[in-house]
Amino acid sequence: MMTASHDLDDFKTEEESSANSIRYRKISAIRRTLWWLGLLLLSPAPAAFITEDGVYSFFRSFPCQMHVESTADPQLLPTLIEKRIVITLSLGFLCWIMCVALSLFSPQSGALSRKQRSKRILKRIFITIISFIFLFTSSYIYILLNIGIDLYYHPIPV
Numbered sequence: 265m266m267t268a269s270h271d272l273d274d275f276k277t278e279e280e281s282s283a284n285s286i287r288y289r290k291i292s293a294i295r296r297t298l299w300w301l302g303l304l305l306l307s308p309a310p311a312a313f314i315t316e317d318g319v320y321s322f323f324r325s326f327p328c329q330m331h332v333e334s335t336a337d338p339q340l341l342p343t344l345i346e347k348r349i350v351i352t353l354s355l356g357f358l359c360w361i362m363c364v365a366l367s368l369f370s371p372q373s374g375a376l377s378r379k380q381r382s383k384r385i386l387k388r389i390f391i392t393i394i395s396f397i398f399l400f401t402s403s404y405i406y407i408l409l410n411i412g413i414d415l416y417y418h419p420i421p422v
Contacts, residue, residue: 302363353402
């Protein structure tokens, strides 16, 4: 009788660990998708350091072509393009914030071997370096564009 109860406890533990494993894999897939999507959305920032004109010309036609009347303010088109870039960067930040939130509340994976731990550490170092570069450049461009947009709508009186 004691063995039957003991076997049931083992079965529950195995069932719970199997459910945690499935949940961990699903959350990991969502987290990886959010990280890559955030990386894609934050990519205009490092690209702006290489070719600012290329980024502006891309966002002039993405997601749809922008046409500004000739009677409009000549600074309106760059400001609208900057707004598109700021929205894109904001969505990238949001994806990465959601990725961090999922990392904090996701169940942990099982025990790892020494080789798996060393691979995971190297992978995390690489991800951290890439994330830092993208976050730093995106934050810098985000601040500059927000200042430019604010100066367009609220010019400094001379």
